[in-house]
Amino acid sequence: MYFFIINPKAGNGRPKRIFNKLRKSKLYSETESIYCYTRYKGHAEVIAHSIKESYSLVTAVIVIGGDGTLHEVINGLRNHDITVSFIPGGSGNDFARGISNRAKPLKIVNNIVNGEKDLPYWLGNYKIDNKKSRFFINSMGFGFDAEVAQAANASIHKKLTTLFRFGTISYLIALIQVLLKYKPMEVTLEVNGEVRRVPNCWMVTVANHPFYGGGMKIIPSARNQPTVFPVLLIHSISKWKVLTLFMTVFTGKHVNFKEVEIIETTKLGVFSKNKVHYQVDGQTDTCNKCVITKESQSIRIAGKTTKKDTSA
Numbered sequence: 001m002y003f004f005i006i007n008p009k010a011g012n013g014r015p016k017r018i019f020n021k022l023r024k025s026k027l028y029s030e031t032e033s034i035y036c037y038t039r040y041k042g043h044a045e046v047i048a049h050s051i052k053e054s055y056s057l058v059t060a061v062i063v064i065g066g067d068g069t070l071h072e073v074i075n076g077l078r079n080h081d082i083t084v085s086f087i088p089g090g091s092g093n094d095f096a097r098g099i100s101n102r103a104k105p106l107k108i109v110n111n112i113v114n115g116e117k118d119l120p121y122w123l124g125n126y127k128i129d130n131k132k133s134r135f136f137i138n139s140m141g142f143g144f145d146a147e148v149a150q151a152a153n154a155s156i157h158k159k160l161t162t163l164f165r166f167g168t169i170s171y172l173i174a175l176i177q178v179l180l181k182y183k184p185m186e187v188t189l190e191v192n193g194e195v196r197r198v199p200n201c202w203m204v205t206v207a208n209h210p211f212y213g214g215g216m217k218i219i220p221s222a223r224n225q226p227t228v229f230p231v232l233l234i235h236s237i238s239k240w241k242v243l244t245l246f247m248t249v250f251t252g253k254h255v256n257f258k259e260v261e262i263i264e265t266t267k268l269g270v271f272s273k274n275k276v277h278y279q280v281d282g283q284t285d286t287c288n289k290c291v292i293t294k295e296s297q298s299i300r301i302a303g304k305t306t307k308k309d310t311s312a
């Protein structure tokens with residue numbers, strides 16, 4: 001049995017339209033499945049957690065929503081044995097980009113039902129302050145990018161730009177708004193066992209794949225694998241240079257700036273006396289301490305076309 005979780009609020013209602021179309025298909029009518037719409041923020045996590053009880057009956061959980069919805073489902077399941085699939089319907093959809101899944105919704109379901117090979121995917125693990133550890137699917141960032149994500153989520157432009165499929169534009173508007181008032185943080189990092197103080201720090205970002213903010217290549221070299229992960233560190237830079245730097249993020253050329261460092265590590269600690277903003281898979285909050293590691297056991301992602309074919 002396939003279990004669909006649909007976020008009707010993601011991507012200006014796109015997941016609902018996708019699912020309505022899917023339900024009218026012959027493939028759907030021939031497939032044993034149940035579905036559930038999310039009703040509030042965090043509901044996808046509650047639904048996924050409840051599936052855990054009867055997971056032996058579920059062949060795969062199919063998420064239709066944005067990256068935030070997938071983040072909740074993965075954390076609700078907390079079980080690497082349940083196969084998960086993702087039909088992108090959000091405003092950013094960086095996860096689908098990260099695994100290079102450009103297939104259309106019907107094709108994704110067709111791939112799952114017809115047993116296309118599952119893709120192994122290694123999540124990031126993060127522990128904020130003294131809370132329970134959780135997983136992230138795409139990236140986690142501290143400082144400037146987190147404040148930009150927060151401003152973009154709250155912006156009235158987001159709805160409009162998502163409607164016209166220009167999610168990145170709302171991110172760029174938020175970037176300029178935050179840039180004008182941003183004050184760099186003072187953080188202590190623990191990387192590869194070494195402690196390092198970074199007084200004029202703009203951002204620290206960790207990623208499981210290159211994409212971020214609706215298609216920017218924040219860490220172009222990031223590859224999904226089980227051991228190390230890359231950390232992008234931007235510090236001691238002027239505001240105007242940050243603007244120039246972000247102009248080149250789409251091509252990945254920003255890594256050539258002398259103020260940008262990329263460090264590979266198995267564990268990252270971020271500590272600060274003052275609360276710092278963080279974003280995890282696009283959702284934001286503040287913290288004083290975070291420890292990030294890589295999950296060595298992979299989860300299984302179904303529905304990706306392994307042969308070169310992206311037709312519906």
Ligand SMILES: Nc1ncnc2c1ncn2[C@@H]1O[C@H](COP(=O)(O)OP(=O)(O)OP(=O)(O)O)[C@@H](O)[C@H]1O
Nearest residue numbers: 010011038039041042066067068069090091092093
């Ligand atoms: N019924 C609902 N009403 C309000 N919010 C909801 C509902 N269902 C889920 N949510 C919340 O919607 C938020 C946004 O979801 P999601 O991130 O999947 O979409 P998005 O922001 O459009 O896409 P992306 O993350 O790819 O940019 C999540 O925080 C989720 O908890």
